[in-house]
């Protein structure tokens with residue numbers, strides 16, 4: 001297993017195609033970023049959102065959501081991790097962005113896509129897409145506040161209830177000086193319902209543009225090609241697809257260079273899942289196994305063997321039981337050969 005992680009963790013040469021690991025609250029945390037960037041293919045990560053009200057947050061909040069700040073804002077495998085901020089107050093966001101930069105964040109990402117109700121009640125995330133000028137004000141305030149060599153990126157959806165304002169939103173973000181922009185090709189109303197409307201992004205992506213990332217429903221190499229073609233984006237962002245197939249970025253990166261990488265076999269993935277369970281999901285008595293079950297739910301999409309393991313541990317809450325289930329699952333696998 002370590003050979004796999006080591007050989008794949010060399011700096012990715014994507015011949016111009018960047019692949020960003022999407023922010024996913026409660027799912028893609030520092031241990032998961034470490035694991036996925038260890039397998040390879042990613043050029044950047046983004047933290048789960050850091051909610052900003054009207055105050056300067058204590059340093060510990062930044063370190064909690066981005067422990068990589070302890071190591072220069074990069075994962076153990078050398079991939080930069082941008083801190084994502086979510087809020088609606090330009091001044092407060094700017095102050096907190098400066099703090100993140102001072103703590104060593106290699107970039108700041110601004111969340112304008114989150115659909116969660118509690119977030120939107122406190123004005124943040126996708127509700128701001130209804131007022132493109134506010135989005136632009138926030139990007140400008142943050143851009144003006146942080147040092148010029150720190151990239152400021154934004155993540156949006158196509159719009160709130162429709163995509164009529166997409167052109168204004170994107171123009172405002174670019175004029176305000178954002179370095180790059182990721183577009184989840186669905187409105188807030190679309191939620192996470194397939195499909196993602198990649199082609200709806202095309203009108204806001206100039207020919208030859210290298211600053212816009214297409215995001216949403218990219219589960220396979222073929223999806224990545226189709227999303228790029230339909231949207232006109234060179235770069236992509238992977239969220240759930242990265243969890244369903246932990247080597248997806250590596251295989252997409254290889255395919256972009258005309259090469260191919262053998263997909264990781266389920267047995268190896270099951271060892272990765274178990275190691276991850278022991279490293280990051282077996283500590284807190286109240287939540288033992290939750291993240292592992294959540295990850296297995298995504299893995300079921302790519303691996304026919306995953307439901308068997310998921311079924312075994314679904315109702316388990318103790319480290320001993322879950323470890324035993326991993327072992328019994330491998331015994332079961334052996335009988336399937």
Ligand SMILES: Cc1cc2nc3c(=O)[nH]c(=O)nc-3n(C[C@H](O)[C@H](O)[C@H](O)COP(=O)(O)O)c2cc1C
Pocket residue numbers: 022023024025026027047048049084111112113114155184215216217218237238239240241
């Ligand atoms: C459980 C979950 C948590 C998410 N958390 C965040 C977040 O913290 N910040 C953000 O900008 N987007 C967040 N998203 C949206 C994803 O980054 C991404 O835009 C979305 O899942 C579509 O991409 P995908 O089809 O590749 O998953 C989240 C999505 C999910 C499913």
